[in-house]
Amino acid sequence: MNSSVRNFLYDYPEHYESAYPEPNEETPEMCRRMFARFLAExxxxxxxxxxxxxxxLAVLSRDCPDCCGVDYLGTMIQxxxxxxxxxxxxxxxxxxxxLQRCFGAILCMGSAFMYALSNEEVDQVLDTFVIHAHSGTLLILDINNAASYLGGGSFKDQTEYAVNLGGFSASATALHDFDRRRQILVRTRTWSIPGYPTIEDFCEYRLFFPAELEHLLEAKGFQVLGMYDNKDLRETDLSSPRLYVAAIRRP
Ligand SMILES: C[S@@+](CC[C@H](N)C(=O)[O-])C[C@H]1O[C@@H](n2cnc3c(N)ncnc32)[C@H](O)[C@@H]1O
Incomplete structure (x- = not known):
């Protein structure tokens, strides 16, 4: 992760879960849908x-106890x-x-892959997927969908956030901009917490277009089986803000 990243929610993981609620365990449910659609078992x-x-991972481990999670931040892992x-x-x-072993499925969710900013870093992360995959491993990515910004799509230059947890409340406004040459989404976010000074966050996210990502994955031996902009895995014109990708490691 780039040293310029500042994220209040990463310092307080319980607030991260509050700011990004996941009703009905919808992300692991989508993973299960992909397992059922693309894996024999x-x-x-x-x-x-x-x-x-x-x-x-905690939800998915109910059916698959052999689960391993890695994250750059000690706060998150703790x-x-x-x-x-x-x-x-x-x-x-x-x-x-x-990790000196392979897995049946590899997930990289919630925009984590977008922290690979340069082409070199993208290659490094893809190599990590390759090294932990065997023939038939299913790779699932969940990232922003750069294609959704085309033609007056879903790009918002401002987003609001709120955290309400056990008497603590905070709100934030995020402003978005592009570094078009580097294909980067730049987010600056200001938190207002009653009784505290404001907190400024900063983060850059690499953007990927569907065909570009397919090309990158194919070059590393992953065959793309599906790309969706919804967690029900319906075929659409990919105009919605998220991109969910399923790819299988070729023999
Ligand atoms: C928005 S969070 C998503 C977390 C989780 N996947 C989810 O969907 O709830 C992105 C995560 O990527 C992690 N991350 C960023 N750069 C990383 C890196 N180089 N290696 C490992 N984790 C990284 C961050 O620490 C953060 O926990």
Whole structure:
């Protein structure tokens, strides 16, 4: 992760879960849908790269106990371990982590892949996927959909956030801009917390277009099986803001 990243929610993982609520366990449910659609049988092991608080992995581990999560941030991993002590979590970097084993499914959810900013970093993260995959491993990515910004699409230059948890409340306004040459979405976010000075966040996210991502994955030996802009996995024109990708490691 770039040293310029500042994210209030990463310092307080419980607030991260509050700011990005996940009703009905919808992300792991989507993963299950992909397992059912693209694998002959559910995976017997799962690696979650950029696992954050570990909540997706915790849900999936009900059917698949051999789960491992890695994240760059000690705050996230500490929280994940405290909430889900039966699972294996470790602080590590998706560009360089080497666990000396393969997994039946590899997840990289909640925009974690977009932290690979340069082409070199993208290659490094894809190599991490390759090294932890065997023939038939299903890779699932969940990122912003750059195609949704085309032609007056879903790009918003401002987004509002709110955290309400156990008497604590905070709100934030995020402003978005592009570095078009580097294909980067730049987010600056200001938090207002009653009784405290304001907090400024900063983050850059690499943007990927569907065909570009397919090309990158194919070059590393992953065949793209589906790209969706919805968690029900309906075929659409990919005009919605998220992109969910399923790809399988070729023999
Ligand atoms: C928006 S959070 C998503 C967390 C989780 N996947 C989810 O969907 O709830 C992105 C995560 O990517 C992690 N991350 C960013 N750069 C990373 C890197 N180089 N290696 C490992 N994790 C990274 C961050 O620490 C953060 O927890």
């Amino acid at each position: 559910p995976p017997s092991s799962i690696l979650d790269v950029g696992c954050g608080t570990g909540r997706d 929280y994940a371990r405290s909430k889900h002590p039966a699972l294996h979590f470790q602080v590590d970097d998706m560009r360089t982590v080497r």
